[in-house]
Amino acid sequence: MTSPTRIHITGASGSGCTTLGRTLAERLGVPLLDTDDYFWHATVPLFQKKRDREERNAGLKRDMALHAQCVISGSVMMWDSELDDAFDLVVFLHVPDEVRMARLIARETERFGTPDAEFIAWAATYETADTTTRSLALHREWLAQRTCDILPITGNYTIEANVARILCHLGEPSSSSTPPCPTFSST
Structure with missing residues (x-):
């Protein structure tokens, strides 16, 4: 990338934002800023203590100011209007619910031995919840208000296919092993 570009990859928990973000950041040679690193204190086990709102917002803004080119994975909805x-570019991943929930249960089992029932119950409401929580309705409302370019990717595609689609959208060459500009449906 030759110009300042901040790419935010967002979607429901389990949609693959962090995995795609990591792969895209590596491909572009830019830093990855994952919102979980700002939202949560580093604890063992993970995700036990939330950061203060001002602390997390200041940390992400500070790191974004240091990097004109970066990939931000996760969700900043309802964080700070400046963010x-x-x-x-905002890439919105919308993965089928059954795929996303299976990923979450597998990830929680791998990390903690057993999924956190409260977290899984919350994540399961993504498709049907209203705009008072992280939900499809809130994501759609938030995306409709953005002033930047939006790239929706709906479906369960490989990481490489998603990276290729984003690179094509940016006008960047994809790797020789991926077809140029794959077609995706939109939300």
């Missing part, structure tokens, strides 16, 4: 339009 809402701090991106050049």
